[in-house]
Amino acid sequence: MTDYLVKALAYDGFVRAYAVNATETIAEAQRRHDTWNTASAALGRTMIGGLMLGATLKGEDKLTIKIDGNGPAGGIVVDSNGKGDVKGYIKNTHLSLPLNEIGKLDVRGAVGTEGMLTVIKDLGLKEPFSGQTPIVSGEIGEDFTYYLAVSEQIPSAVGVSVLVDTDDSIKTAGGFMIQIMPGAEDEVIDQIEERLKETTRISSLLDEGQTPEEILQRLLGTNDVEFLEKMPVQFKCDCSKEKFGAAIISLGPDEIQAMIDEDHGAEAVCTFCNNKYKYSEADLLELKREAMGEL
Numbered sequence: 617m618t619d620y621l622v623k624a625l626a627y628d629g630f631v632r633a634y635a636v637n638a639t640e641t642i643a644e645a646q647r648r649h650d651t652w653n654t655a656s657a658a659l660g661r662t663m664i665g666g667l668m669l670g671a672t673l674k675g676e677d678k679l680t681i682k683i684d685g686n687g688p689a690g691g692i693v694v695d696s697n698g699k700g701d702v703k704g705y706i707k708n709t710h711l712s713l714p715l716n717e718i719g720k721l722d723v724r725g726a727v728g729t730e731g732m733l734t735v736i737k738d739l740g741l742k743e744p745f746s747g748q749t750p751i752v753s754g755e756i757g758e759d760f761t762y763y764l765a766v767s768e769q770i771p772s773a774v775g776v777s778v779l780v781d782t783d784d785s786i787k788t789a790g791g792f793m794i795q796i797m798p799g800a801e802d803e804v805i806d807q808i809e810e811r812l813k814e815t816t817r818i819s820s821l822l823d824e825g826q827t828p829e830e831i832l833q834r835l836l837g838t839n840d841v842e843f844l845e846k847m848p849v850q851f852k853c854d855c856s857k858e859k860f861g862a863a864i865i866s867l868g869p870d871e872i873q874a875m876i877d878e879d880h881g882a883e884a885v886c887t888f889c890n891n892k893y894k895y896s897e898a899d900l901l902e903l904k905r906e907a908m909g910e911l
Contacts, residue, residue: 618637618640619637619638619639619849619850620636620828620846620847620848620849621634621635621667621700621847622636622828622845622846623844623845624832624841624842624843625841625842625844626832626836626838626840626841627800627804627838627840630796630797630804631795631796631797631800631804631808633793633794633832633835633836633841634668634792634793635791635792635828635832635835636664636667636790636849637822637828638660638664638667638702638789638791638849639790640850641663641667641789641849641850641851642656642660642663642664642778642786642851643785643789644850645660645663645851646659646784646786648851648889648890649705649709649890650709650710651706651709651710651784652710652711652712652784653712653721653784654711654712654713654721654722654723654725655689655706655708655710655711655712656784657721657778657780658689658706658726658727658756659692659694659704659705659706660776660778660789661755661756661757661776661777661778662681662683662692662694662704662756663694663696664776664777664778665681665756665757665774665791666694666695666696667700667791667849668792669681669735669760669793670698670701670702671698671700671847672698673698673737674739675697675699676698676740677697677698677737678696678697678737679735679737680694680735680736680738681693681694681696681734682732682733682734682736683727683731683732683733683734683751683759684731684732684734685728685729685751685754686728686729686730686731687724687727688708688713688725688726689706689707689708689728691706692704692705692706692707692727693705693887693888700847700848701851701852702849702851702852703852703888705888713725721778723754724753724754725754726754727755728751729754731750731751732748732749732750732751733750733751733762734746734748735747735763747763747768748767749762749763749766749767756776757774757775757777757791758774760772760774760776760793761773761774764795770795770796771805772793773792773793773794773809774792775791775792775793775812775817776790776818777790777817777818777819777820778819779819779822779823788819788820788822788823789822790818790822790828791818792831792832794835808835808836808837811835811836811837812835821834829841829843853886853889855886855888855889855891855893856893857895860884860886860893861895864903865903865906865907866907867907868907869904869907869908872900872907873904875895875900876897876900876901876904881894881895881897881899881900882895882899882900
């Protein structure tokens with residue numbers, strides 16, 4: 617299991633923590649969307665955040681993250697769930713900006729510093745829970761931190777990091793999320809804050825061979841970390857020819873007939889994973905009959 621997420625408690629349960637190695641997961645997204653380096657970092661960071669927020673849910677529950685900034689990346693959309701599945705896309709896949717002032721990929725320049733971060737949780741209830749906060753940084757980790765503090769009222773620190781190689785492939789990708797529970801002592805918070813300031817990027821630690829468990833112990837600065845669960849994570853899309861077929865049926869018989877007359881078939885492309893589904897004239901005729909209630 618190369619890609620996995622760990623959940624842990626520390627400081628007598630007053631600190632909840634997550635860390636993830638998502639290198640192959642983000643590499644799969646990069647290959648499917650052919651993203652260039654800055655786009656890969658922006659999409660990858662959002663997907664890593666999605667995995668960690670998803671890990672707070674129960675198995676079948678799911679969430680959608682939308683980042684709509686004023687930068688050239690355009691919108692970013694990520695879906696994840698409580699089982700470690702994630703998928704996502706970025707509007708401008710071929711984005712490669714000059715490095716920022718500290719020689720790193722300019723994710724802030726890609727995302728922009730104005731706009732909104734939205735999280736929609738489907739918890740199996742009648743109405744989904746939706747929270748929205750302004751983009752405060754554009755670096756994405758700080759934006760997740762702000763969202764958790766304001767929308768979910770959980771003091772947190774979120775770090776998300778993607779190391780992109782010179783050929784645009786993903787070298788390493790991962791992140792951490794540390795959450796302070798009510799009643800935690802100030803000195804515990806101070807100690808964790810100091811360690812966070814001293815720690816290098818998670819992708820660099822992964823590149824050195826450190827595991828998510830070792831990274832959490834390093835960040836928390838204590839030996840009494842209690843690891844609760846180790847969960848595999850992966851890029852996974854639930855699209856299918858049947859689902860797109862249902863969408864075609866919803867267009868109505870006239871629209872389907874127009875596809876047959878004008879294009880002699882149809883092709884649907886999933887925005888999340890780039891899988892393509894072809895529909896022949898015979899396929900479309902059958903879908904038309906369903907749309908007319910004949911099947």
